[in-house]
Amino acid sequence: MFKRTSNLKSNNYKAHLALLLANIIYALNYGWAKDVMQGGYLEPFAFILLRAIGATLLFWLVSFFFWEKVDKKDKIKLLLCGVFGVAANQLLFFKGLDQTTRINASIIMVASPIIVALLSAIIIKEKPSLYRIVGILLGLTGACIIILQGNSSREGASLLGNILIILNATSYGLYLVLVKPLMKKYSPITVIKWVFTFGLAIVTPFGLTEVNTIVWEMPFDIVLKVGFVIVFTTFFTYLFNIYGVKRVSPTVVSSYIYLQPILTSLIAAFSGTETITSLMVISSIVIFIGVYLVSKP
Secondary structure (H helix, E strand, O other): HHHHHHHHHHHHEEEEEEEHHHHHHHHHHHHHHHHHOOOOOOOOHHHHHHHHHHHHHHHHHHHHHOOOOOOOOHHHHHHHHHHHHHHHHHHHHHHHOOOOOHHHHHHHHHHHHHHHHHHHHOOOOOOOOOOHHHHHHHHHHHHHHHHHHHHOOOOOOOOOHHHHHHHHHHHHHHHHHHHHHHHHHHHHHHHHHHHHHHHHHHHHHHHHHOHHOOOOOHHHHHHHHHHHHHHHHHHHHHHHHHHOOOOOHHHHHHHHHHHHHHHHHHHHHHHOOOOOOOOHHHHHHHHHHHHHHHHHH
């Protein structure tokens, strides 16, 4: 009994470490992915195509060590997960990030747990508590403040970019609701392999429209940043998050996204690329309170 409890605690520590690493990678991704696109080396859709191709190949390679047959009826569910978890999610995120600031994007993404709670209430009829309802309203209010801030003259932020990021968060929230039952039936590698396979098929037509704009002669630092997005931001973060979902509750997993605005803001501020405004701080506090209430039992 003692040994089983110790193993469980050990797995929980590993899960928390995996989730922490995933969110540190996400925080770095906001700035580095934006550097590649702003430099004119890769347009958003072309970047996503390279990212999806690289990650799909890696997932298939790893899956040969964990081969598992998937029921035909579940292929439709995996297709939907590919639509919302890879295609719409990444197309909206990269296009939005290209038209707004990295700090805005990271703060808006904190609304994801709130969106998940809202979609869970609609799709799987999960009855929301009073805390959750108040939390959803507060979180959406904070996100709206950031979105509308795109109307200001602050360089790099736009209303369209902020809206695309919130649509991205909604798409990913829907994916989390849809993928939950599949995670109970299949191994994480099997699920992600098929999610990315279907997602790649969908993003390919979009990516092909911008392939001719790719500047293949990139500086070494840009090549490293592109490689980082493909290998770490896509491949490893999906694995880290799945590892976490398998071992701790979804509420714990979603709570780690709270770190992203803080980490992203610190990275951007220390690098001197962006400044932190008082309105952004207030919006962050409102969103954090909202998500805390949503996560409260």
